[in-house]
Amino acid sequence: MNPDWAAVVDGTWPAAGYQTQGPFRLRQGQGGGSRVSAANRTGDVTSADIDAAESAMQAMGQKRIFCLRPGDEALDAMLAQRGYDILDPVNIYSCLAQQLTDIPIPRVTVFNIWEPLAIMREIWAQGGIGPERIAIMYRAPGPKTGLLLRHSDQPAGTGFVAIHEGIAMVHALEILPDHRRKGLGQWAMRAAAFWALDNGAQTLSVICTKANEGANGLYHSLGMKIVGEYHYRQRA
Structure with missing residues (x-):
């Protein structure tokens, strides 16, 4: 058994809403913190995709924040180049x-x-x-x-x-x-x-x-x- 831990987190601590924006899943947090506000990658990402996700998050009135999991190393590097800071590394x-x-x-x-x-x-x-x-x-x-x-x-x-x-x-x-x-x-x-x-x-x-x-x-x-x-x- 190899659970989808991202699905477990979403299922037990859900965002107020979810939205697909290109290769990202966006979350509407309504002030509930990073876990219910961060976008996560669902496919290959280009710089233009990040631009669009940023705009969508700001349109929600939220901070520009992404959740990075194992396998997201390329996106992690892209965000680092854009000046994104690492926040709250966690263990499950x-x-x-x-x-x-x-x-x-x-x-x-x-x-x-x-x-x-x-x-x-x-x-x-x-x-x-x-x-x-x-x-x-x-x-x-x-x-x-x-x-x-x-x-x-x-x-x-x-x-x-x-x-x-x-x-x-x-x-x-x-x-x-x-x-x-x-x-x-x-x-x-x-x-x-x-x-x-x-x-x-x-x-x-x-x-x-x-x-x-x-x-x-x-x-x-x-x-x-x-x-x-x-x-x-x-x-x-």
Whole structure:
């Protein structure tokens, strides 16, 4: 099995709209960040194609931003020559969901809740995940759920999980600063794995920026493997 990870990302964290512009797929992000705003290559690209994609993105009122995946090296070089800067290189991790269900979740540590409670929205907001990104969660066709984490009888974190074609992907995992380094990230991923299996997904996955050493360490410690990567190039 070699999943189309780009399709998994789009299926679990969808843009508001999609548009074909020559050899590019454009995304309408509505303020939801790079993942739902970046264009990606679907065929061979010329300089004129990039010009047209840039114009279309600007017509949407969006920044000029492209998502580069393995195989996009020629486009990457073309964008670099145009003065595009690299932004947010990321790793995609995955594992069999069953791999993370060997330990029971401690009682009242993680709750599966959809729609998000006010406290979940507040925690996300503290981490910079505002209404535009919560709107993305509502757009995801599902199955989907929110995770509410608790520690010392207090709300401590939240996250979002959705499924696309048998693969569950975790997004927007946010732990409050006072509750970090207490194992909540592990319990969140384990709870996501139990939920995934209950909802027909055999694989659990997550996206993480390469610069986030703590999160990368967490996923490595859980035995998850890097199965893909990509980065953005953005022009001011």
